[in-house]
Amino acid sequence: MFRYVLVRASEYPLLDSGQAWPGFLSSREDAILAGLQFLPRRRKWLLGRAAAKRLVRQLSGPQPVAEAGISVLNRPSxxxxxxxxxxxxxxxxxxISHRSEVxxxxxxxxxxARIGAxxxxxxxxxxxxxxxFFTSGEAELVVSSGEAADEVVARIWSAKEAVLKLLGLxxxxxxxxxxxxxHGEPFLECPAGWQPLAVKVGVEAPAPPVSRLLRVVWRCEANHVLTVAVAG
Ligand SMILES: CC(C)(COP(=O)(O)OP(=O)(O)OC[C@H]1O[C@@H](n2cnc3c(N)ncnc32)[C@H](O)[C@@H]1OP(=O)(O)O)[C@@H](O)C(=O)NCCC(=O)NCCS
Structure with a gap:
């Protein structure tokens, strides 16, 4: 269904100062980093590039491109x-997604296919x-989840953001x-260690209708909820 990479800030000692390390960024990316003023944003931006470049290299066959030969850029959206x-x-x-440590x-x-993570x-x-930001049904799920409320909020919020990214919005x-x-219906291609969620996209979404083709899965890892949505 998908491939993913999760990186931790502790793997990259220079991250704490918001600096890139030699051979990591392309010249386009160097110019983008130079324009990022705030340390938390620089760290997150670098963490996202670290995960993306590792994934691209893993999928590029026996002779992967050098890290600096890969530019992870953004469209105007x-x-x-x-x-x-x-x-x-x-x-x-x-x-791409980043929190302070991952x-x-x-x-x-x-x-x-389209993807959002x-x-x-x-x-x-x-x-x-x-x-x-939650529907009344989602708010009820949170209230009825008792001590698990923080995790349920994280799961619902993460699923919404993953689908919003899949839609490009x-x-x-x-x-x-x-x-x-x-509680999504189990499906054959659901990757091991991940669990399905059922997600409906309302008709007002100004994007191709994806609900019928949409698969959304989540897992918990080190106090984080990861969600991936794939359509197509
Ligand atoms: C996209 C959005 C849901 C991300 O949420 P978040 O929880 O703050 O941050 P995350 O770390 O999970 O995700 C950030 C990544 O989402 C991606 N992203 C941003 N906008 C996106 C979009 N419209 N569609 C898909 N992915 C998007 C980027 O890769 C970004 O990381 P990067 O800037 O380092 O490349 C949120 O930032 C948003 O909706 N912003 C409004 C749109 C916007 O301002 N876009 C920026 C225009 S320049």
Missing amino acids: GEPFVLVEGRGEWEFPIS GLAAVPEDRG DIETVEPRDPALVRQ GLRLDTRGIAVNL
Whole structure:
């Protein structure tokens, strides 16, 4: 269904100072990093590139391109894409997510599919998040989950963000147009260690209808919820 890489900040000592390490960035990326002023943004941006480049190299066969030959860039919408030196745009769509300590990148196995990936920390959150961004059904799920409420909020929020990224829209769409049910039907291609979610995309989504083809799966890893959505 998809391939993914999760990297940890502890693997990259220079991250704490927001610096790239020799041979890591392409010259285009060097110019982008130079324009990022704030340390948390620089760290996250670098973590996302670290995950994406490792994934591209893993999928590039026996003679992978050097890290600096891979540019992980963004379209005007914010959607990421990959340029490989001497070859042009990489044929697979890619999705990126980062929190302060981890970076996630995922690509679909089918290059014609769409993908969205998101990672969220399981932690107490402002109740306004549920009030403003969740459907009433999702809010009920949170209330009825008792001590597991923080994880349930992270799972629902992560699923919404993964689907928003798959649609290429980010938070431009009303998040209540994406309805998450925690218990999805099992399906054959569901990767081992991941669990299905049932997600419905409302008709107001200004993108191709994806609900029928949409597969969304999640897993917990080191106090984080990872979600990947694939369609097509
Ligand atoms: C996309 C969005 C949901 C990401 O949520 P987040 O939890 O803050 O951050 P995450 O770490 O999970 O994801 C960030 C990554 O999402 C990707 N992304 C951004 N916009 C995207 C979009 N429209 N579609 C798909 N992916 C997108 C990028 O790869 C970004 O990482 P990068 O900037 O380092 O390349 C959120 O930032 C958003 O909706 N923003 C509004 C749209 C926007 O402002 N886009 C930027 C225009 S330049």
